[in-house]
Amino acid sequence: PNVSISLIFLVDALEPDLKSIGEILNNSKEYSGKEIETFGIASEIKNFSSGDIYFKLNWKNDSIEVRGSFIIPEINQNSSYEVTGILQEYKGYTYIEARKIKRFVP
Secondary structure, eight states, X not given: OHHHXXXXXXXXXXXXXXXXXXXXXXXXXXXXXXXXXXEEEEEEEEEOTTSEEEEEEEETTEEEEEXXXXXXXXXXXXXXXXXXXXXXXXXXXXXXXXXXXXXXXX
């Protein structure tokens, strides 16, 4: 039991800023323009010839659009990702401008 408890603390120490999509949306004014880290399952992926990619990141009943350019790894439908980026609000529309995306294994 002691090992698993310390492992939980280790994960918390490594990922102190990982926020749920719901928490980000509920506090979007506070996080707007700031770097945030979140996670979820990708859907509605749109690739553009310019190298841009837009997709929805979903977790529980919440979703947010993620926008990025020349993103590695390739984003796959129904796969889980951790996204680091800047929360942007434009004319009442909220999205994440991705800086870094990696596969997320919950």
